[in-house]
Every structure is written in C-alpha cells, then in structure tokens.
Amino acid sequence: MNIAIKPRVLVIEDEAALLALLRYNLEKENYTVDEAMDGEQALLKVAEHMPDLILLDWMLPRLSGLEVCRQLRRDPNARNVPIIMLTARGEEADRVRGLDAGADDYIAKPFSPSELLARIRAVLRRIRPALAEEVLTYGGLVMDVATHKVTRNSRDIHLGPTEFRLLRYFLEHPGRVLSRDQLLDAVWGRDIYVEQRTVDVHIRRLRKALNGNGETDVIRTVRSAGYALELTATPAMSA
Template sequence: MNMMNPKILVVEDEAPIVTLLRYNLEREGFEVLEAGDGEEAILLAMEKGPDLILLDWMLPLLSGVEVCRRLRRTPETKGVPVIMLTARGDEGDRIRGLNAGADDYITKPFSPSELIARIRAVLRRTRPASDAETLQFEDLEMDLAAHKVRRNSREIHLGPTEFRLLRYFLEHPGRVFSREQLLDRVWGPDIYVEPRTVDVHIRRLRKAINIDTESDLIRTVRSAGYALDRPTAPA
C-alpha cells in the first residue's frame, strides 16, 4: 500500500457527491478513481488495486451490499478495505453492510472531515504490520517499532492509553478532536468510557511530554476538544 498517496476508488452514481468526494480526497493527498455502478467498480477494483473503496449502498445494476459480497469472494479484492456510504441510518441496514464484508459504514449526510478521519482509521487498521515507522511532530518523536517516545532526545515513559492517544494525535497533527471522537478512535466504539476520562488521560499525557522549559504541544479548544498543535506565541 502506498501510504503517501493512497488510492481510493469512489463507487457512487450521483455526480455532485462524486465531485465533493474527489475534491476533499485530493485535497488530503489521496489519488481518486471513480466508478458509477457496481459492475464497473468490481472491474476497476481488480485492475487498479485501490487501497480503499468508498462504496455507495444505492447503485444501479448491483446494490452496494452485493458489490461488497463479490469483492470479498474475489481473491484479487478480498483484502481491500470497504467503507459503505448510505442514506440509510437503520441499524439493520448497518449490520447487513458489515455482514457483507464492509469495514466501516458512514451515513449521509456526513462531514468531509469525518469521512477523511474514518478513511485514515480504516487504512491504519488494515496496514501491514511491516510498515513500522516513526511519527514526529516538532521535537516529539514516536518509534512505533520500538514502542518508544522521545522529546529533545529525552525518553518519555507512557502508559498504554497515553501511548495510543499520543499516536492518534501524531497521525493527525493540527486537527481538533472532541472527547467523543477520541473515545471512539482510541478506546474503541464498543467500550463504554465516560467522556471526562479523556481529560484525565490528556492531563497525564501533558505531564509526561511537557517539562517546565518545553512548550505545551497539546492545545485545548474550548467546548470543542483537543489537538496536537504548534504552541502560539504569547501576545
């Protein structure tokens, strides 16, 4: 998988939505392929080897669910992650999509930033383990292979939750995440944790990565959430 410019196959028959998706995906550095129906989607998926497929539920000729089933039965495409796009919010439909082999599910209308975040999360989950790497922001560095964190060459010891939290921030520098989004991405959607728990872990993370002479890299955005960001100079 090319993690610098992942290739996204957009399977959608509504031109305005395709235009919107292409604009937002290309702005984030993704390469975009398009298919207007299920048959074309399956052919393109086999020929072009996309890194992820955005698949609309309501398609001409073949439904998105049937396309997903066929992709999963085909050796060349069975490992390609699929996110289903749908106007259906019914829990039963969501389960049908996931049972057909979808990796995630997002209901229209959705915000482009939410969709991009979901795409990145699915790509991370399906990335081969051999893609070990180093994440860096300012003078903070995370070695994923060695499971170590350093700032200015000083080794930082983090608990498992703080490590996952920092990793998520390092993968999305500058973006503001609400407590609920952090709970979903870091703790997982199936684990019930009070949103205020995030504040406790943020405090622990801040204490670990910042010492008196260092700038605070975690920004609190009032009534919105938190971000890993460059500190603003004092007025």
C-alpha cells in the first residue's frame, strides 16, 4: 500500500460556501484539509492535530482571527506553524496588524484560488522547506523522495515502504514530538484502522535500520506522548 504524506492545512473560516471552496481546491492539489468555523474551535483543532499550515480568517465568531494568531504564537508547540490570514480588510494598517500578530502572509478577499495556492506553496517553501523539497536532510540523514534512497553518514539505509513513510514524516517535522495518532493518520491514513502498537513495531524496525555502526539513536521516545527525530547522543533503544 503506497500512501503519500500530504501537507495538512487547517482552514479557519466561518463562511460555509468559502470553506467548501477552499477545501475543494486544496484537496485537488493533494493537501489534507481540516476545518474550524470559529476561533475557539480552531485552537482545539490545533491542539488535537498540529497542521503544517493554517489559513485563518480575520473575522471569526467567539475569538477573532487576530487573537487566534496571537495565542498560537504564544504556544510553544504551534509557534512555528505558518499562518496565512484571509480577510476583507485590505488597508495597509490592517495588514501590518495581522503581520505583527504573527501571520506569515496576508491575502485580501476576494482572491483567486490559484493566487492562494501560490501563496501557500511560497510560504511552505520559505518556512517549511521540507514539504516542498524532493531531498530531505537532517544531520547525517539524507532522503531522496524521488528515488526512495536513504543514507546516513553516506551509508545506504534499506527501508520497507512503511518505515520509509515514517522517516519521511519525521524528516518533515524534525524536533517535534509526534503522537502515535499523528503518525497513524499521516503514514497509514485517517480512514484505515491500525492499532497504536503497530507504530511501535515499525519504529523498532526503523531504529534498527538507522542505528548501525555504533551510531547514536536519532529517534527519541517521549513517555506517554510519542516520538521525536532529534540529534541527541542517546544509546540505541527499543520502541
């Protein structure tokens, strides 16, 4: 089974028609889409499943987009997630307020879907280059996505399809603690039932492949939380 890892976009918009249009265009471009229709729901969605990028409407019920942006930038787990603000406010002063609150880009309504998709690609290239690159690197690890070739310190690493997808997701989120549920959704797919302990089995296989020749373990186990790809000098361990 070959499941590609798609960048996850959280769309925070209270206008149902626009929300549906955004979902349609994003999914057509191979993004995974989550939705929220008010500011409080948006913060809950981020806490449940960290997105790779957020499209954030300025005018929202319960909590404004500006306040959502400020709170996310104060959250250690979400502060680096790129945010593009969507708003009918086109004045320069409003753009400055949005950017000062922590937005990475700003697009005024009405906008064309093609312009928005171009902005998303540009932000991901600038802020999360791993999601736009064919070669992912972290320390001595190198993954060529196109050829499915992986090396560590110039040593060839032979991985099965699932371990390859796991490592790719880790390389796209270096240093971030990823829960078993996040890994299941990203690697196996949200609509496929797989037990959480299956993740542990494949993590053990991935570790065995990566940690050869006395090399340190680059996958850190975070008790009760999940796993993280980190360049820390720890002895090899089981999942």
